[in-house]
Amino acid sequence: MTEEQNYNEVARRYGLEPIPESVLRLTQLVSRQDAGLDEIAGFIKKDPALGRRVLRLANPGAKTAADYTIKTVDEALMRNGIGCALLLAMNAPLSEALVKTFLTMLSLKLECLDVHQAVPLQGNHLLGTIKFSGHATGQVYLRLSFDSAKQVAARVLGLDPAEAVDLDAAKDAVGELLNIMAGNFKSNLCDAGLECCRLEPPNVFSTSGFTTVIEPGCGLERMAFSAPPILLFVDARVNPWS
Amino acid sequence: MPTKILSIDDSRTIRLIVAKGFQPYDVIMFEGANGEEGLAVATRERPDLIILDVTMPVMDGVTMLGKLKENSDLKQIPVIMLTAESGRENVLKIARMGVRDYLVKPFKEDQLIEKVSRIVPLQKKPATT
Numbered sequence: 001m002t003e004e005q006n007y008n009e010v011a012r013r014y015g016l017e018p019i020p021e022s023v024l025r026l027t028q029l030v031s032r033q034d035a036g037l038d039e040i041a042g043f044i045k046k047d048p049a050l051g052r053r054v055l056r057l058a059n060p061g062a063k064t065a066a067d068y069t070i071k072t073v074d075e076a077l078m079r080n081g082i083g084c085a086l087l088l089a090m091n092a093p094l095s096e097a098l099v100k101t102f103l104t105m106l107s108l109k110l111e112c113l114d115v116h117q118a119v120p121l122q123g124n125h126l127l128g129t130i131k132f133s134g135h136a137t138g139q140v141y142l143r144l145s146f147d148s149a150k151q152v153a154a155r156v157l158g159l160d161p162a163e164a165v166d167l168d169a170a171k172d173a174v175g176e177l178l179n180i181m182a183g184n185f186k187s188n189l190c191d192a193g194l195e196c197c198r199l200e201p202p203n204v205f206s207t208s209g210f211t212t213v214i215e216p217g218c219g220l221e222r223m224a225f226s227a228p229p230i231l232l233f234v235d236a237r238v239n240p241w242s
Numbered sequence: 243m244p245t246k247i248l249s250i251d252d253s254r255t256i257r258l259i260v261a262k263g264f265q266p267y268d269v270i271m272f273e274g275a276n277g278e279e280g281l282a283v284a285t286r287e288r289p290d291l292i293i294l295d296v297t298m299p300v301m302d303g304v305t306m307l308g309k310l311k312e313n314s315d316l317k318q319i320p321v322i323m324l325t326a327e328s329g330r331e332n333v334l335k336i337a338r339m340g341v342r343d344y345l346v347k348p349f350k351e352d353q354l355i356e357k358v359s360r361i362v363p364l365q366k367k368p369a370t371t
Binding site: 105172200 | 252254255256258259262297298326327329330331332346347348349350
């Protein structure tokens with residue numbers, strides 16, 4: 001029996017869901033170290049939605065398409081590297097992991113927001129980070145207000161949202177949601193051929209500021225989600241060739 | 243006789259969710275926050291089933307599973323992995339170590355109850371008035 005058949009048999013026995021084919025295709029292409037930027041650009045250009053998103057990723061400061069300084073997919077990949085395309089490929093599984101986690105464990109349907117339109121977090125808030133390392137290294141960040149974190153914890157634990165939840169319980173709940181989301185994300189990266197050896201336990205702490213260091217070839221994706229009154233910011237940073 | 247279940251997860255949230263799921267049943271719950279604590283509780287209490295996370299500090303779930311399977315007194319205890327790790331390589335590696343089932347987080351309580359009930363008896367507690 002081949003490894004593939006072995007896995008399929010185990011997945012069937014345990015009732016596990018397979019990685020989506022479309023995600024596999026782009027990620028496998030990106031994870032091939034001999035794949036040229038033109039080949040990857042050609043794949044992205046076939047899908048206008050992917051093309052729009054890669055331009056948005058390449059122009060993180062722009063509020064609208066009219067503000068873009070990088071205007072083509074080729075230029076975006078040249079300037080931002082393959083990590084940008086990898087994030088593009090993995091955005092859907094990351095978003096889906098978050099939405100599925102909230103739906104399954106909190107019975108809440110998250111809506112994806114335009115990150116530029118979302119009201120930024122002010123003052124002290126919770127920041128959860130989780131690192132993965134191996135052939136692909138990176139970090140997933142989850143940011144939310146204390147009130148949102150307490151709402152999340154209450155719902156996860158099946159309490160009335162009005163019930164008082166202490167900050168430690170809120171931190172633990174946020175850490176676990178981050179762990180679930182990052183675990184799903186990392187599993188998809190591994191299945192696409194980027195062996196990630198290790199997922200570190202989440203670290204959740206209070207902060208009043210948030211910055212990420214972007215190295216050459218690294219991709220950063222920023223997302224915002226809402227299920228009123230809960231507002232979440234998710235950032236993912238991936239460097240495929242560590 | 244109540245069924246003894248050991249839940250091992252570094253997240254207090256997950257341990258609370260698991261414990262809450264078994265509240266309606268005649269079950270005694272034990273907990274551990276990492277593999278090392280889990281092994282100690284398993285040795286002391288001899289649970290009927292272990293629910294085990296993978297990514298944990300001190301000792302991860304895969305290491306704990308390996309130690310459990312090396313121990314002639316504990317290796318027969320059925321283990322259900324409850325983890326966010328669903329990558330093929332990890333699933334295959336863990337399956338080969340002899341786990342009875344695998345549940346990927348996020349999960350619903352009833353999915354866990356259903357998997358557990360296939361392995362050990364779960365009796366509802368009599369209704370109290």
